[in-house]
Amino acid sequence: MIGLGLLGQLVTQYLYLSGAKEIYAIDPAESRIQLVPEKAGIHRMAMDAAKAKGEISKKTNGKMLDVVFDITGHPVVLAQATQLVNKFGRVILLGDTATPTAQGMGSNVVSNSVAILDIHGTMNYKGWDHPDMAALYLSYIMQDWYRSNKKGGGSSFAKLNNILEYFFVTNAGSTPRNWLCTSYTVLLLKDLGLDPLGTKADMRLFAGNPGMV
Incomplete structure (x- = not known):
């Protein structure tokens, strides 16, 4: 989970309630990190996504993550997020940046078959409104x-x-x-x-x- 604003806090809670085995909550703002519940399986990381790569690699023995949510709205984070997933992993953009043309995908998207999914608040999916x-x-x-x-x-x-x-x-x-x-x-x-x-x-x-x- 990259970006712990209001939406990021809610999604973190939903993931925990849904039974996610481990959640890595990432945000450079310590004040936002303190709002994340201290529960088993939730790793609170007060750093940006680029710095989190090394820490996550250590904690997962190099396996990295299955799914990464980018909820920052910042164009540079997408490329960083793709570095945190494993082969065939998924990066989910929740919301959008104001400058989508400034986004880059990252060097491993094709070689690792990384899927990038986009979700926006105006979308309804199969009656889920x-x-x-x-x-x-x-x-x-x-x-x-x-x-x-x-x-x-x-x-x-x-x-x-x-x-x-x-x-x-x-x-x-x-x-x-x-x-x-x-x-x-x-x-x-x-x-x-x-x-x-x-x-x-x-x-x-x-x-x-x-x-x-």
């Missing part, structure tokens, strides 16, 4: 909250609260996308009697996106 995605996301939130609540924990809510606070208070204005699921999450948790970010969290979120009200 935005309402279905939102419903799945909210079901995960509900399941995790009930599990934590039964155990008397609350650590999952605390981690979610940290992520929300980072992207919508600390970095307010720098992440204009991905409002939908996060805004739904805030309102859902408030309905459950929890209060992420304080009593005016929903107003802070919607203030930058009046169309959501």
Whole structure:
């Protein structure tokens, strides 16, 4: 997982829930790395993708990775991402860069038969559309909250609260996308009697996106 912005954080959680054996979470920003859960099988790497190649090679005994997600939106990262996968590996571009003509594929794409897949938020696949995605996301939130609540924990809510606070208070204005699921999450948790970010969290979120009200 290269790029741990809001979308990268969510995809990391989805991969873990889906049973991925090992996840390498890569981002040079230490503050974003700290938002990634410390769980068995998740390797948190505070570095860029180019520097991560050597570390991943050591950890995998040179086998490298089956799938790499590039969620950075930066044109130089695609070529770096192709260096992290094994033969017949897959690189998934989630989203796009503003300058796609500046992207390079990397020297091993043809020789290693690397597949590059592109995914964009406007695409629907076999009926898998935005309402279905939102419903799945909210079901995960509900399941995790009930599990934590039964155990008397609350650590999952605390981690979610940290992520929300980072992207919508600390970095307010720098992440204009991905409002939908996060805004739904805030309102859902408030309905459950929890209060992420304080009593005016929903107003802070919607203030930058009046169309959501």
